[in-house]
Amino acid sequence: MIAFVGLGNPGKEYEKTRHNVGFMTIDELSKKWDIPLNQSKFHGQFGTGFVSGQKVLLVKPLTYMNLSGECVRPLMDYYDIPLEHLKVIYDDLDLPTGRIRLRTKGSAGGHNGIKSLIQHLGSPEFDRFRIGIGRPQNGMKVVDYVLGRFSEEEQPDIASAIQASVEACEAALTKPFLEVMNDFNKKV
Template sequence: MSIFDIFAKLEKEKAERESAAGPVEWLVVGLGNPGSKYNGTRHNAGFRALEHYCAKTGQRIDKMKFKALVGEGSLGGARVLFIKPQTFMNLSGEAVRDAASFYKIAPDHIIVLSDDISLDVGRIRVRAKGSAGGQNGLKNIIYHLSSDQFPRVKIGVGAKPHPDYDLADWVLSRFTADEQEGIDHAVDRAMQAVEEIIRNGPASAAQLYNGKG
């Protein structure tokens, strides 16, 4: 990238920040469990995506509100509230409901990042709506919003190593050293997919990111 490309990129980002200085239009929710004992676990893939994004961009998600850590920022030319619910996975919907009610955000402007055991590590999948697919955080969000009409970006964490392996133990296990590069790649692409959803909708994001490594 030349110096001219860098300046053009900075000018574009500045213009987007200025255009997105109004009220919150979107919620971007990363799912996980709070506390250091859960850091790096498969179930915390949603948290990891937001943390990875913060490390790259300087975005801060550090204010306590709506039973969650939150931070306002801009993404895809829109004003966004980033949310990390602190209620533990099974009650994630409480934070999402409270934030959506406060900012008057419709379900189709709530994007949820979650782990998915049906996808290999390194893969992501965009869905415009649908059932929870057994993911308890999504299930609770659907319950509290009384709607499943919200887009979600599913981050692959790999299937159980064998059928008898306890599911809870699996999703609360940590990624192996060999999987670290794959999950970092996936969470980076997950946030790119979030941006594409905001800019051009879930269908465009699905076309760009589903089924591709």
């Protein structure tokens, strides 16, 4: 089984915010793969299905971003998913808005959701789909920025990035992740 986890915050007030691009991507995968997120357990909303001959788990932790590991670790244990089958989708301040970047491992880079995952999983070695949200301008606080919604001008770039992330997730079902990473990281 391959687990795709989108990081974000639950609740209407956080829908379509920069910090929720992981949730948005999981929602798109859910539609495209016809895997409803109709199960709740371990502080998460999730669904399972088969895509390209692979059993897939789609997950949206409902613990709030900073506690994402509290959902993901128990789900991985419950479904006996090895770390190399975990794919995490999340926002990244260090990438320009609309850019995606895939990585096989690394530090949390200041992202509290990733920090929680590393802490609960005991390892930073899991595949990542980073979606650029850019940095705040004009002295805006980071917390206000990530919890804010995309501007009208940013929306086409984010829609394209989410679509590219969906395509990368699909590719990760049938190709080695390093190959997928090389294919998608060179796209601009």
